[in-house]
Amino acid sequence: MTDLKGKTALVTGASKGMGRAIAQRLAGDGALVAVHYGRDAEAAKETVAAIEQAGGEAFPVRAEFGTDGDVRTLLTGLTAGLQGLSLDILVNNAACGNQETVRAGSVDRLTPEQFDEVFAINVKAPLFLVQAALPLMADGGRVVNISSLATRVALPYQIAYAMTKGALEVMSRTLANALGARGITVNTVSPGATDTDVTDTLRDPEIRTVLTGLTALGRIGRPADIADAVAFLASDDARWVTGNVIDATGGAYLGPMWAR
Template identity: 85%
Template sequence: MTDLKGKAALVTGASRGMGRAIAQRLAADGALVAVHYSRDADAARQTVATIEQAGGEAFQVQAEFGTDGDVRTLLTGLSAGLGGRPLDILVNNAACGNQDTVRAGSIDRLTPGQFDEVFAINVKAPLFLIQATLPLMPDGGRIVNISSLATRIALPSQIAYAMTKGAVEVMSRTLANALGARGITVNTVSPGSTDTEVTDTLHNPQVRTILADLTALGRIGRPADIADAVAFLASDDARWITGNVLDATGGAYLGPMWAR
């Protein structure tokens, strides 16, 4: 465990999946965690309740990314929950990657509306959320953005989604350079296939076997695997690391299995 006592963190998309695991881990390390959600208030309450039952502190904030005033709405709730405290850690986890968008995402089927939606949620919202929260963040703060394995392998059915995550990685490097004078680190965590309730394809045993076989460590990732990587980058142990992409895929798609 890392020591985040006295720190405050915002985790977007924290009502379930990887976001929930990240929020729980940061809270277990001592941080007050703002649990952001888009629509599922009950799920966000469950995240908060789980944190509190474990002895941590959390509160929920709502904003639907990709809509007018999304960042302003989130900032209002965040400021109220912080009660004058600074925001030390920002984790941009929320993303649009639902199965309908993925299936329709090939070059012959992708629509301008789908393209605009995924970029609004995955790129525009994190960028302007960082802009809005920087006045709340003290020198030495931490920003961690969540990318994807899709940036280093070619998945034709996810072209727009992969493009957004490429943009997130460029954003992270650029902001790491821009914010370095304040001691604020900006890094990216890149998960691969991760076993969450939001990834329908992983419910198929055959798909799970194939993906595990394509991974050097021989299994599908767990939300806690990603949360632990984020917690490291949010801690003082990572104070000299910025502008990096941390591959948290378990070694997915590293090369042919017969070479082992």
């Protein structure tokens, strides 16, 4: 376990899935965690309750990305919850949850409206959240952005989604260079197929078998796998790591499996 006692963190999209696991891990390491959610207040309350039952501290903060004033709304709730404390860790995990938008992303089916939606949530919101949060962020802070395996594996039905994650990785490197003078590190974690309650495709046994067979470590990822990588980057152990992409896919699509 890393030591985050006395630290504060904001995890976007923390009501479910990987975001919930990340929030729980950072809280378990001692951080006060702002649990961001868009629409599902009950799920966010469950995340907060789980953290508190484990002895941690957390509070919910609502803002629906992709709507007018989304970042301003989030910052208002965050500032109120921090009660004068600075922000030490920002995890940009929230991503477009509309599976139809993600899955309908082939070049012959993608609509301008779907394109705008996924970029607004996956790129615009994280960028302007960082911008807005910088006055609250302590020197030596941490920014961790969640990308995707889709940036290095060409999946034709995810062209817009993959483009947003590629943009996020470029943003991370640029911010790492820009914020280094303040000792703020900016890194990216890139998950592959991960077992969460929001990943519908992994409920298909045939798809699970195929994806497992394409992964060097021979299984589907778990939310805790991603949360542990984020916790490392959020900790003092990663103080000399910035501008990097950490591949947390278990070695997905590394090469032909018959060669083993």
